[in-house]
Amino acid sequence: MAPKKVFAGARLRALRAQHSLTQAELATRLDISASYVNQLESNQRPLTASVMVALAQSFNLDLSSLTSDASDRLVVDLREALADPVFGDAVPNLQELKTVATSAPDVARAVLALYGAYRKTTETLAGMDAALARDPQSNVQTAYEEVRDFFHYADNYIDPLDRAAENLADALGEIGPDRLRRLIQHCAERHNMRVVLAAPTHGDRMTEFDRNSRELWINAHLEPSSQFFQIAAVLCGLEQAALLESLLDAAAFQAPEARPIARMGLANYFAGALQMPYRAFLDAAAQYRFDIEELARVFGASLEQVAHRLSTMQRPRERGVPFFFARVDAAGTITKRHSATALQFARFGGACPLWNVHQAFEAHGQIIRQLAETPDGKQYLCLAWSHEKRLGGYRGVTRRYAYALGCEITHAGKLIYADDLDLTKAPFDPIGISCRICERRNCPQRSVPPLAAGISVPPDRRSVVPYEIG
Template sequence: MAQRKIFAGVKLRALREQQKLTQAEFATRLDISTSYINQLENNQRPVTAAIMLSLAENFNVDVTSLLADKSDRLIIDLKEIFADPLFADNPPGLQELKSLATNTPQTAHAFMRLYEAYRKSNERMAGVDDVLMREQAGNLQTSYEEVRDFFHYADNYIDPLDRAAEDLAGEQALDGHDKMERLVKYCERVHDLTVEFVMPNKRDMIRQFDRTRRVIRLNTTLDKSTQFFQLANQLALLEQTSLINQILSDANFKRDEARAICRIGLANYYAGALLMPYNQFLKEAQAVRYDIEIMAQRFGASLEQVAHRLSTLQRPQLRGIPFFFARVDQAGTITKRHSATALQFARFGGACPLWNVHRAFESPQRIIRQRAETPDGKRYLCLAWASEKRAGGFRQPTRRYAYALGCEIEHASELIYSDDLDIGADAAFDPIGVSCRTCERRNCTQRSVPPIAAEISITPDERSVVPYEIN
């Protein structure tokens, strides 16, 4: 297999500007020519191993940050956008999209925001979305989408919050079966809080905080892992206010609503990191070969919490396996998503019906496996399972979700789930895609619409499962 060339022009230019160096000064520090620096920054030449070592020695650069190519996910997002019939006459080719995402990522993000504005504007005019009709003109990307993109392009890893949670977990020894009791005592001692476990006073109550009396009430019927997570969430909002405010300020959200939503997301992030501290969690994951059920027992967490945490292990110089993670409801809507892999989820529309996550509802509480291949030739080991979330008694609401967790096949041997699977046989891999409009497969019997980049032919006297042929 040919070695992948690393192009990191945007990152090198950002590093040089951060150091306040000219190209000539930067070249001198790296012992190369100014013209070579110019070519590197414009992605005309790849970064060599020698230059990587020089960057590490002279600027303390984490080499793995150069290897992590975030342009892949940006290319997939752009490809999905250009699958819109609006661009059917002359869609850009893959090389053009790569050039846009690699050389001018800010322009690519701006184009994505513009497309979302166009899409939402059309929905308004058609009266499709009454909620968006109430938004002010110009704010056409919803607040939830703005926050989604914040976490998406941060690799779902927030370093200062992660380290703050890990420090507190170590200081208070929150690593045993009595971690809940220790966290309650910490809240009482340090923040003068009273924690009460109560029967819910309304059917969907999970947590309540009475700021006047400084009382936190938790639903006593919830799982212990959820109770810990909710108490840690409230603690983050009290103890990490300055840090969260700084992160929100740096994110530069357009609206107060987006900042409020992201504040909740950051508190959730801190809670997960406190429940499963980074170093300890990564070591345990490697020790048990990523057996998520054992890890859930070890950390007193749910399978969803463990899977989500696995998708955040992107700390520089201490990265875990890059995972994708998603939560899907019974209608097939992806309600939570993140991918540290090349696999990206559709931003507009549902997920591929051939993906095993849709079959998880047929076998609740059982982890099912799938070897899958996407149209770009990348292969994955995919895990899926389903569960119910109940709060209270017989008449209380029940939420049902399926969950997906997976990694590229090159990491599969590190997972216990691959031990009895043949990961070398081509026929063992199911063909899946991101969305029908961007999927290039010509023989998929589950296809709902043709791929935008291909022409179709229809023969009235013949009928197959799909009523057209892709040329």
């Protein structure tokens, strides 16, 4: 098979702008002609191996950052948006979408932002979110979507925050059951902060920090892994305040509520990175062959925390296996979504009903496996399990979630979960991203027709799905 050509015009332009270089100056650094640089930036020519090596040496780049196809998620998002009938027959084909995502990613994001605003406005006018419109905080959902996209397009990896957490983890010492006590001691010695574990005054309250008295109250009903996480998130606000503000300023959020939401998300990111420091976690993941239960034991974390951390291992030059991770509630709504793989979750609507994450509620306490194939031909090993989060006793708050973790089949051999599977002969379940954009014609679980295809309803025959596609 011929090697895949790498077109990186947008990335090359961004790199040149970052270093304030002209095309001629970049050409001099790379020992090529200025006209060649122009052709590379306009995607008329692919990057050659020698140019990639020169870029890596001149700018201290990770070669994988040049060869990885970060435009995949933009293509998926664009396909879903442009499948809406509002665009009529003027829907670009897949190759055109790839060209836009690769050559003009900022234009692609602008289209997505415009379509998101259109959907919200249309739904409001139709009365579909009338209750939300009457709420003074009606733009909170938009803010959450903006923050979700911030992490989404950062590959769910925030390098300076991750490294800061790793440095603090080194200062706390050896990873083990005593780390929670050492973290509490660090808070007292470094910040004069007293951590109090006590029963809640409100059933759903997890933490409360009094900045005047420097007292941090933690719900004693939380598992030790959650206690560590919550303390670390508060600590991030104290020790990394300047870095947080810098990251938030660079994000340039539009919705006013997005900034505090993102601050909380970044603090949570720091907490996960402190609990499972990058290099130690990467080494342990390889040692235990990604056995999430063993990793949870070693790092004193929950399965959710481990799975979430696995989806963030995208440090340049030290990348881990690319995973997707999702959390789904009992109604089928995806409440967390992160993907370092080609599989991207639908921005609008729920997840494919054929995905094994929905079965996890029925197999409580078990990790179930699925070999799945998406319409683009990519194959995945998918893991799923469910868990109850309880705060308190019989009348305490209980939340039920199912979780999904998976990787492309090319990496499955590194996982203990694939040891007894014949990946060459085993059948793969056909799954999709969302019924709105799924291309499969004969899916018995289809909920709605695909937006980009017509349907017919034969008068003399009837199937499980009451219409035919195409």
